[in-house]
Amino acid sequence: MNVLNFVNAFFSDASHWQGYDGIPQRFWEHVQYSVLALALATAIGLPVGLLTGHTGRGGNALAFIANAARALPSFGLLVLAVLLIGFGLLPVMIPLVVLAIPPILVTTYEAVRSVDPAPVDAARGMGMHESRILFQVEVPVALPLILSGLRSAAIQIVSTATIAAYVSLGGLGRYIIDGLYQRDYEKVVGGATLVAVLALATLALFWAAGRLAVSPGVRRR
Amino acid sequence: MIRFDSVTKRYPDGTVAVDRLSLEIPDRSITVLVGPSGCGKTTTLRMINRMVEPTEGTILLDGEDSRKQPVTTLRRSMGYVIQNAGLFQHRTIVDNIATVPRMLGWGKQRARERAAELMERVGLDTSLAKRYPYQLSGGQQQRVGVARALAADPPVLLMDEPFSAVDPVVRKGLQDELLRIQDELGKTIVFVTHDIDEAIKLGTMVAVLREGGRLAQYAPPAELLSGPADGFVEDFLGADRGIRRLSFFPSTALELTTDAVVPADAPAARIAAVEAPYLLVTGPDGRPLGWAERDALTAGDVPAERLLPYGRPFVPGTDSLRVALDCAVLSPTGWAVAVDDDGRVTGVVSQQTIGEAIRAAHTAGRADGEKVAG
Ligand SMILES: Nc1ncnc2c1ncn2[C@@H]1O[C@H](COP(=O)(O)OP(=O)(O)O)[C@@H](O)[C@H]1O
Numbered sequence: 001m002n003v004l005n006f007v008n009a010f011f012s013d014a015s016h017w018q019g020y021d022g023i024p025q026r027f028w029e030h031v032q033y034s035v036l037a038l039a040l041a042t043a044i045g046l047p048v049g050l051l052t053g054h055t056g057r058g059g060n061a062l063a064f065i066a067n068a069a070r071a072l073p074s075f076g077l078l079v080l081a082v083l084l085i086g087f088g089l090l091p092v093m094i095p096l097v098v099l100a101i102p103p104i105l106v107t108t109y110e111a112v113r114s115v116d117p118a119p120v121d122a123a124r125g126m127g128m129h130e131s132r133i134l135f136q137v138e139v140p141v142a143l144p145l146i147l148s149g150l151r152s153a154a155i156q157i158v159s160t161a162t163i164a165a166y167v168s169l170g171g172l173g174r175y176i177i178d179g180l181y182q183r184d185y186e187k188v189v190g191g192a193t194l195v196a197v198l199a200l201a202t203l204a205l206f207w208a209a210g211r212l213a214v215s216p217g218v219r220r221r
Numbered sequence: 222m223i224r225f226d227s228v229t230k231r232y233p234d235g236t237v238a239v240d241r242l243s244l245e246i247p248d249r250s251i252t253v254l255v256g257p258s259g260c261g262k263t264t265t266l267r268m269i270n271r272m273v274e275p276t277e278g279t280i281l282l283d284g285e286d287s288r289k290q291p292v293t294t295l296r297r298s299m300g301y302v303i304q305n306a307g308l309f310q311h312r313t314i315v316d317n318i319a320t321v322p323r324m325l326g327w328g329k330q331r332a333r334e335r336a337a338e339l340m341e342r343v344g345l346d347t348s349l350a351k352r353y354p355y356q357l358s359g360g361q362q363q364r365v366g367v368a369r370a371l372a373a374d375p376p377v378l379l380m381d382e383p384f385s386a387v388d389p390v391v392r393k394g395l396q397d398e399l400l401r402i403q404d405e406l407g408k409t410i411v412f413v414t415h416d417i418d419e420a421i422k423l424g425t426m427v428a429v430l431r432e433g434g435r436l437a438q439y440a441p442p443a444e445l446l447s448g449p450a451d452g453f454v455e456d457f458l459g460a461d462r463g464i465r466r467l468s469f470f471p472s473t474a475l476e477l478t479t480d481a482v483v484p485a486d487a488p489a490a491r492i493a494a495v496e497a498p499y500l501l502v503t504g505p506d507g508r509p510l511g512w513a514e515r516d517a518l519t520a521g522d523v524p525a526e527r528l529l530p531y532g533r534p535f536v537p538g539t540d541s542l543r544v545a546l547d548c549a550v551l552s553p554t555g556w557a558v559a560v561d562d563d564g565r566v567t568g569v570v571s572q573q574t575i576g577e578a579i580r581a582a583h584t585a586g587r588a589d590g591e592k593v594a595g
Pocket residue numbers: 232233234236237238256257258259260261262263264265
């Protein structure tokens with residue numbers, strides 16, 4: 001018996017591929033949680049990171065908040081959220097978003113702040129408005145780093161979204177939690193493999209986004 | 222006209238970068254701000270487009286306080302060129318140049334056409350249009366920077382040490398190009414440099430600033446060289462300002478002699494008639510071949526390998542007295558060779574004659590301000 005046998009057995013069982021507990025359904029749920037959490041974290045972290053990076057102000061406060069957020073255990077946060085608001089999607093989103101904001105915020109801040117000041121100075125000197133300087137001069141150059149922040153946030157979300165299963169939601173965490181409970185290790189390994197596959201797919205997606213969105217002049221290729 | 226009226230800039234940390242500066246910058250000419258590092262040149266320049274706001278005093282543009290118009294309108298009427306060009310690395314060359322026209326609402330096509338036109342104007346091959354900045358040399362990037370600043374045809378051009386980061390050969394090319402462009406466009410250019418030679422070469426007027434942003438002297442370059450206001454300016458001009466001043470005297474008035482110029486196939490009698498110890502031998506096309514000792518020549522044949530090199534000739538009318546003197550100093554015989562535009566010898570002139578011409582030029586007073594390529 002080794003892990004590969006588990007994997008093989010899990011995926012070749014036809015019953016695992018259909019129904020509400022089938023792989024496509026659980027996979028899709030997991031993707032949904034992850035995308036939602038990433039969208040929320042981005043909606044908060046990105047604008048704050050862009051603004052503080054552009055003005056260069058608030059960097060210390062930012063680092064403090066980010067480190068504090070990193071110190072919060074996701075599972076503890078989940079339990080707390082459930083105790084406070086009950087079951088549902090919201091208590092799951094809270095730990096995921098809290099987990100994802102620091103890498104997005106801090107990396108975006110650093111990315112914008114470290115843009116070569118010369119083109120920014122040139123842009124300002126030619127009468128460009130500040131918002132245009134940010135979006136047309138700084139962001140295009142900072143984009144590879146900003147994307148890397150989003151990517152590490154996405155990977156962390158994908159692996160941590162398994163906790164949704166603790167509060168009776170779906171996602172790939174179901175296989176792991178149910179498998180552990182039922183001592184069905186085939187299921188546990190299968191679920192973990194699927195999470196890894198999704199993480200790799202996320203990496204591939206960000207790689208493709210980078211190829212498409214980052215100017216060849218910045219990629220230098 | 223840009224006028225500084227008792228302008229002071231004190232930074233929040235207390236540094237007084239510019240101290241009660243009053244300066245009138247004439248239209249359609251190059252005004253150079255020069256001085257040692259940290260003397261407030263950049264601050265002065267950046268107060269013109271309000272990248273830095275003066276603490277006291279006013280800057281007037283054609284008589285109007287520059288704070289009257291919105292800051293972006295003001296900046297869009299002034300091209301801005303900085304030391305390392307500051308190109309947008311995510312944009313192609315043509316799009317970099319088209320930035321301001323696009324900002325002003327021009328259509329993409331028209332802005333690109335204008336950009337291509339400017340590439341030619343600044344001496345860039347249009348085949349570079351689709352490249353990215355990292356694919357260009359430092360000198361080429363700087364040309365793009367100049368083209369970008371000129372794109373919307375602003376009346377004013379502000380340049381902060383634009384050529385300081387490139388090697389001397391490229392820098393000379395960029396300086397010549399700027400003078401040529403200025404001949405064609407007649408912009409009001411304010412040019413910052415720490416290099417006095419660059420200031421003298423480019424400036425119609427030169428403002429020498431000293432530590433603390435105080436104006437030490439404001440004069441045309443020839444006047445600066447002939448009459449530095451004080452010890453600071455004199456030191457800043459360097460030890461060879463007398464020689465450099467010669468750049469402002471034309472070499473047209475030099476008295477050339479053709480006695481010592483003989484064709485390679487000259488008869489022996491012609492050679493014997495020469496009094497000077499050296500003869501300049503010319504080829505059938507009238508171009509110089511080299512110097513020969515008269516006594517060696519009377520023998521009748523002139524083996525080319527026995528000729529002394531004639532060095533670099535000068536062109537009276539184009540070159541300055543400085544170039545003529547340089548030719549004479551470098552010549553193995555102490556005589557400078559004058560040629561016409563086609564390279565044919567028009568005569569030779571000795572160091573002594575050049576020396577007399579220099580003294581005559583000095584006693585005739587200041588150089589007439591007419592600039593001669595030096
Ligand atoms: N933003 C700033 N804050 C404080 N001091 C400054 C600032 N910018 C320039 N200075 C100081 O003002 C003086 C003039 O600087 P600058 O105008 O850049 O000189 P230059 O261009 O002639 O080298 C220097 O002493 C410099 O340190």
